[in-house]
Amino acid sequence: MKYVGSDRTITLSYENHQTAEDYAGAMSSPLCLKGTFKVVKTVTKYKVHEDSINYNQFLSNQQNWKRNGGYQCTTITGKSLFVPSDELSGNCVIVEGYVNGQKYQIGLHHMENVYVQVGDVIQDEKVLGTQGNTGLVLSGKALTDRTYGTHVHVEVKDANGNYINPRPFASGEMVLSLEEDAQSKEDLQEPPKSDKEKETIEGILLFTCPLDDTYFLKLQKGEKLYLVKPTS
Ligand SMILES: [Zn+2]
Numbered sequence: 001m002k003y004v005g006s007d008r009t010i011t012l013s014y015e016n017h018q019t020a021e022d023y024a025g026a027m028s029s030p031l032c033l034k035g036t037f038k039v040v041k042t043v044t045k046y047k048v049h050e051d052s053i054n055y056n057q058f059l060s061n062q063q064n065w066k067r068n069g070g071y072q073c074t075t076i077t078g079k080s081l082f083v084p085s086d087e088l089s090g091n092c093v094i095v096e097g098y099v100n101g102q103k104y105q106i107g108l109h110h111m112e113n114v115y116v117q118v119g120d121v122i123q124d125e126k127v128l129g130t131q132g133n134t135g136l137v138l139s140g141k142a143l144t145d146r147t148y149g150t151h152v153h154v155e156v157k158d159a160n161g162n163y164i165n166p167r168p169f170a171s172g173e174m175v176l177s178l179e180e181d182a183q184s185k186e187d188l189q190e191p192p193k194s195d196k197e198k199e200t201i202e203g204i205l206l207f208t209c210p211l212d213d214t215y216f217l218k219l220q221k222g223e224k225l226y227l228v229k230p231t232s
Contacts, residue, residue: 001171002171002172003023003152003154003167003170003171004023004031004032004033004108004154004170005030005031005033005125006025006026006029006030006031006131007025008023008024008029008151008152009023009024009025010022010023010167011023011024011151014165014166018163019155019163020109020154020155020163020166021153021154021166021167021170022152022153023152023154023170024149024150024151024152025150025151025152026131027112027131027133027150028113028130028131028132029130029131030127030129030130031093031108031127031128031129031130031152032127032128033095033106033122033125033128033169033172033176034125034172034175034176035175035176035177036097036121036122036178037095037096037097037106037121037123037176037177038095038096038097038119038121038122038178039093039094039095039117039118039120039122039128040094040096040105040118041092041094041118042091042093042094042114042116042117042118043089043090043092043114045091046087046090046091046135047134048112048132048133048134049075049081049133049134049137050077051075051076051077051079052075052076052133052138052139052149052150053073053074053136053138053139053149054138055139057074058073058138061073069084070082070083070084070086070087071083071136073136083135083136087134087135088135088136089107089109089110089136089153090109090110090111090134090135090136090137091109091110091111091112091113091114091129091134091135092107092108092114093107093108093111093114093116093129094107094108095122095128095176097176097178097179098176098177098178099174099176099177102158102159103159104156104157104158104159104169104176105156106154106155106166106169106176107153107154107155107156108128108129108152108153109152109153109154109155110132110133110134110135110137110151110152110153111129111131111132111152112129112130112131112132112133112134113129113132114128114129115129116128121178131150133149133150133151137150137151154166154169154170156169
């Protein structure tokens with residue numbers, strides 16, 4: 001099954017993960033989502049790990065490994081690895097879009113590379129980055145498995161900030177579009193502007209005041225200036 005653009009399998013379901021779903025595939029495989037949407041956040045500063053942390057070992061040592069600023073872990077190959085709290089979800093891309101007028105945010109975490117920037121509008125399943133193992137990546141895999149637990153942690157939040165099941169977005173069943181799509185349809189239905197509104201201007205007006213100095217009247221975006229003819 002194709003999830004987040006490539007052949008991946010669900011390794012931790014939303015029912016068990018509760019705030020997200022994990023999809024495992026090949027390290028460095030491309031990540032994309034269907035639809036048109038905006039990039040609202042990226043984190044790119046973390047490096048991939050040489051190996052990951054055994055899931056069961058983490059659970060049994062979680063309290064011992066916990067430090068003020070993160071987790072002092074032992075990796076699958078026995079190395080010491082400190083993962084600071086702010087690094088837990090690793091490199092990520094968070095995008096925002098709409099389905100049926102409802103806003104959603106989708107986050108892809110533990111990424112290796114990030115190819116997009118905040119403010120980018122993404123479409124045509126452009127590759128957002130690659131799957132990696134940055135952050136705290138737990139693995140139930142054997143030492144000999146060189147994938148080292150690489151996976152994509154996918155989180156989806158609705159407009160109220162509540163986590164929802166990411167699977168329809170990961171599989172491409174739900175497709176994001178831009179808010180502007182809905183907005184432009186509304187604009188078309190807007191009644192024609194009155195003559196009074198047409199006379200309003202936006203910008204900078206230069207005028208000379210009686211004190212013989214030049215002043216600028218500056219209008220902020222959205223502010224209106226009405227020009228009125230003297231009535232007498
Ligand atoms: Zn996860």
